[in-house]
Amino acid sequence: MAKIVRSFRTQMILRLCVSMLLAGAITFGIYKILQYYYQTSQVQMGEPLANIRKTIERIGDINVFLIIFIPLAILFFFLLTKSYSTYFKKISTGIHQLAIGEFNSAVHISTNDEFRIIAEDINKAAQELRESLQRENLAISSKEQLIVNLAHDLRTPLTSVLGYIELLMKDQQLSEDQMKHFLTIAHTKSLRLEKLIDELFEISRLNYGMIKMDKESINIGELLIQLNEEFYPILEKNRLLARLDIVPHLLITGDGEMLARVFENLLTNAIRYGSEGEYIDIKGYLDSHEVVVEVVNYGSFIPEDDLTHIFDVFYTGDRSRSLEHNSTGLGLYIAKNIIDQHNGTITAYSDPIQTKFEVRLPQKV
Secondary structure: OHHHHHOHHHHHHHHHHHHHHHHHHHHHHHHHHHHHHHHHOOOOOOOHHHHHHHHHHHHOHHHHHHHHHHHHHHHHHHHHOHHHHHHHHHHHHHHHHHHOOOOOOOOOOOOOOHHHHHHHHHHHHHHHHHHHHHHHHHHHHHHHHHHHHHHHHHHHHHHHHHHHHHHHHHOOOOOHHHHHHHHHHHHHHHHHHHHHHHHHHHHHHHHOOOOOOOOEEEEHHHHHHHHHHHOHHHHHHOOOEEEEEEOOOOEEEEOHHHHHHHHHHHHHHHHHHOOOOOEEEEEEEEOOOEEEEEEEEOOOOOOHHHHOOOOOOOOOOOHHHHHHOOOOOOHHHHHHHHHHOOOOEEEEEEOOOOEEEEEEEEOOO
């Protein structure tokens, strides 16, 4: 009911009624004043008031009433609705600002009717367009940075490979051990280059939907237990012990192969950068209809500035450390892409004691 009363149509009807009441009251007041004056005063023939009276009698009381009433009603309606012309102007200005690409101005209307809703929609559209423009600028900047990083990461191993091959071709005095050593380095760099190209290709396939997700019912707990067994030799080699704390029946709907790749990446990173610690903790539990998986290591601390970009493409933080661990900076980006396509989230937390990666996926209902 209150919404109907505040609506533009209702307000127009109310203002029209008020205008007619005011105009009618004033017209009736004029009529009563003239009537009282004529009844109590001696108006002589030929006086202006006598002539006015004759004119009124000739035109008719009703017609004279309307002649006074209608202009007054229009005048009062114009005055009472003047604020709405201001609202129309503000809205028109807001739309014009959107049309010319000016998204920083806002339309302020204090009423509770449709004009306020229109103003809020215009402001919302301006905000969304402004954010979209910011995202576009960020995307352009990221694309440029991606090209720079891509050129660097492809050129570095390729330069090494070409350098060692050229050295082998020019220097005929190299011993067999030296040749074997140089070939080993060239082969290692070639493998890094191949890995980088493969991951770039996979990113393209993920981004453009070329990889079809074969989603089915999966028990995440069983998947984590299987991965822990597969990683046992690597854990043993790095003198790490995996501690599992997984509740049963962690069911989701997803692509098992893709999700296995996510957790393989998280476990690999935990082993790479958690070698200073003694344990890798793998936890799985339910939280508000979500399956939560945590992979925790107790090694290197990730600075806060790095945490905000850790899932960006090609972001590797400390480049020297990344090269030492043969990291391309694409693994976490791919992991986030896969989790996003499962309507989940992946986040990272780090302090001087521990580094934790948390994955949340919708529970199968």
